[in-house]
Amino acid sequence: MIDLRTLSRRGFLNMSAAGAAALALPAGLFRAGTASAATLPAVAEEDAVIGFGHVGPITDEGWTWSHHQGLLAVKEAFPKLKKVIEVENVPYSADATRTYRQFVSEGANMIFDTSSTGDFLHEVVKRAPEVAFMECDGHQVMDNLGWYYLAHWYPTYVIGVAAGHLSKTGKLGYVASFPVASVFCSTNAFLMGARSVNPAATLQTIAINSWFDPQAATQAGTALIDNGCDFLFGIMDEAGYLQVAEQRGVWAAMWNTDIRRYGPNSYVSSVIIDFKKFYVDQVGKRLAGTWSPSETLLQMGSGVDRDVWGAKVPADVAKAADAVRDKIVGGWSPFTGEIKDSTGTVRIAKDQKMTDTELYTWDWSVEGVSGLTS
Template identity: 55%
Template sequence: MTVSGPRGRLLTTRRNLLGMAGAAGSGLLLPNGARAAGTPAWRRPLAEADAVIAFGHTGPVTDGGWTMVHDRGVQAVRRAFPKLRTIYVESVPYSADATRIFRQFVAEGAQMVFSTSEYGDFIKDVSDRAPDVAFMECDGTNVTGNLGWYYVAHWYASYVIGIAAGLMTRTGKIGFLGAFPIPSVYASANATLLGAQSVNPAVTLQSITINAWFDPQAATQAATALADNGCDILCGIMDEPAYLRVALQRGLKAVMWNTGMLDFGPEAYISSVALDFNDFYVSQVRDLLAGTWQPQGRFLTLGHGVDRDGWGPTVPVEAARQADAMRTRLLAGYNPFRGPIHDNHGRLRVPAGVELSDLEIYHSDWAVAGVSGLE
């Protein structure tokens, strides 16, 4: 486990986190999900110097993508509140070990725990037994007495960039890399293709899922397969830039995710769905310290936590102009996810005149017409 002191100084404990977690916290975790009587601690003001904030990351902070962006948020918290202490663990597994890690955060005295990816029952079981601790789960779905969720409404930025991709593709084939066939991947693939089809109806999208968020070798192999199949634009929702390198080597174009990645291959770069959790994390900690934090679900919206990165140098001016015109409409409240929309089996999913809400997009488990390889 890595912690920061009052001045951001990094310390590394020599204790085995997973070994301790099973036994630690016997006096802190309530049995059978029972809740303590009275006002929970997170409803009372907390001195900055007494605060401990914990983060459980799905990958390494050096991944160049998802976890790196969250780590920037951790650093923003340290700058905003230099007297508090932060704890983080990288590469938290999706297993019972995750539960032990979250329990250990509580045992270490954390008053607020963030999981920077979805951990479902692994974090909920711990939050149920630690009612005095505030929990927030990124890409989660649960709201309980002390657990909320947060996520980025990335589908709008994907739609904008999809317009540029639809105008730039020569073959009419977009390749898409995802980790798993889960709602966030469906939302990203669907939005990208719908944006592309809004200016080029013949465009299709071929997807490959690699069963990992961070696996550069598998991502490289999948990107190569997509290129071999005629996809001249590669995009996806991965935690690292492997497929941008494939695009650069093959003379293709790429749309990235998490952060600006122009430096990894400017000749191939179209743009990126760029995330910024800094203000969100600072505001959550500020609310905790003030005793005003509340468990709820929250989207970070276009221009406020998620947006497109700058356009790459090879993006045609007209493609950028059309895409940015849509971005302006979206910022004004326009919703492009309106029927009729059919799925990739021909079924009408969204009737004419009906708009999909952010929650409906967030929970989508189907692919739009023109998407293949994502079931």
């Protein structure tokens, strides 16, 4: 049986049943630290070929656009590279395997899968031991494969704090994609942040079965506001529900990039992602012969953060939320028990601190979240 809760953040986009089966995760999700595999030999910059495979278009102003900015940073940092290969809209199917095999046949020394195609990628990894692979939102380490992702739950909690201050009704809305770990973690962190201000706050979610569907996101945002929500959040790659919030006069926060121009009066902030430094560092290590497979969660302030506050956010709200951000950066975790799930069952005991491993693989809703089932 496929456990849909453990699929990639992008793992449902255009996915068939066969695709889902191929992405089933192995037991023993994490390995501690860095793999012990020997490093790959150095490569002269002028001989190096670097490949990037994306799930969507680089013009989406969201997830794929952000990875493309990392590619551009690599080109700037290493202007003598022989070739940088970039393929958009890589499907979750055997076509992904063919795409990455083509990268290898073109002489790629390092390949980034920016949306975790799982076994479709791993088949190529096993057959190309001389190539370094990194899988975004991956869960497996091999001799020549590592993974990386974002600890997005921390800035999401901070934005939730702002929502707790700004919402007059305490009814928050969330435009979700699928019931996957990144969405559970995002909804939970958002409501927990809001409840630190207003313990009675609730979060209604609507899943639209897509990461990029402006029409569906618009409809979901409208429905949430019609149901009394006065603050919208979500994990979309476009601005559909932000535009609805602007039209209806409610607050909204976003994901991936700063797209406040679509709703300047409603925009509160966004979970901002930035892979540029990470990609430059990884390519630099590959060229120098010091790269080895690793597991990396980019932390708040270093790859992921909250965006500059929106123009209409009151100064006292911004100050209160940023005080919480400072505490988190200083080592405090808001994800400490007691934490109950949506049925009222205690999942995290009093004073027990959730690890990043648990946060990365969160697959249940906290008390107060409705509409999202695993």
